[in-house]
Amino acid sequence: MAIVIFVAAPVATIAFHFGVAALSVLFHMGATPRQQELMEVSKKYRNVHGPNYSDQALLLIDRFGELLPTRLASVQLLLDEEKFDGGSLTDKLRAARIAAPKYASAECRALLEAFASHCRLSEASVSTLQGMIEIRFTLQFVQQGNFGEFPDRGDMQLDVAHLEYGAFNDRPLSFLAEGTTSARRRTIYAAIAKDCVATRSIYGNCAIQGIRIGMSASGTARNIRVSTSGTATLASIGEISDKRTSEF
Structure with missing residues (x-):
């Protein structure tokens, strides 16, 4: 089950800053009605996450169907050194670098x-890391379908939900099959998709803005235990007057 930290940012007047300027430059000529609406949200949005965060989220919504360098799934894998050929650690790391795109391709399929x-x-x-091979990669992705419908009336706001997905696989690494860890990550991805469907049922829209999958290790060198967990950020555009719940 996902643990959700829900941020509903009310519309409020803020000082003009670089992020809003960036949206203005992007949209200022020949803007569609939806882009004009996004610009209005940007002008009024209270930026609670640091400079330009809200505008970045709005830009990802506007360019929902494009592969972008800022819409990423970041994945960390911990693998037994014995999975890679080579008599020395240097050789094993070289083999892991060669194999990294294969692991990324498999994650893309998931x-x-x-x-x-x-x-x-x-x-x-x-x-x-702790006697294991660590492979990290980031994937650009486009979500299936479309963002959804904007509210028909009233002032709009950007709502962002930060979701956490519990740890799996707290088992000794020597008994942890690679297929098992892959299945755990697929379980997290399925849960993220389900939470976006639930978000869309409330708002009429949902965008998966980013994902992070990590593995942590504990224990001794002979009995290393690992676990897999994940986080996701979902963004929606809603009406201020809507009555919504933060529990999916």
Whole structure:
């Protein structure tokens, strides 16, 4: 079950800043009605997450169907060194770097099954962690379908939900099959998709703005235990007058 931290940002007048200017430049000529509405939300939105956060979320909504470098799924994998060929750690790291795109491709397939229409590797890195091989990569993705419907009336606001998905797989690494950890991540992706459907039933729209999947390790060198968890950020446009709940 997801734990949700819900941020409903009321419409409020704020000082003109760079993020709003960026939206203005993007939309100022030949803006569609929806872009004009997004600009109005941006002008009034109280930015509670740091500079330009709200505008970044609004831009991702406006460019819902595009692959963007700011709409990412960040994934961390911890793998047994024995999965990679080589007599030395240097050789194993080289083999892991060669294999990293294969793992990213498999993760893209998981996103496509759950909620994405397009997915591609953005970047990948390989290192060691507690006697294991750590592979990190980020994936750009496009969500299936469309954002949804905007409110028909009233002032609008941007609402952002930060969801956390509980840890799985607290088992010794030596007994932890790679297919099991993949299945756990697929479970998280399916839950994210389900939560977006629930969000859309409340607001009429939903955008998956970003995902982070991590694995943590504990225990001794001979009995390392790992767990998998995830977070996701969902954004929606709603009416201020709407009565909504933060529990999905």
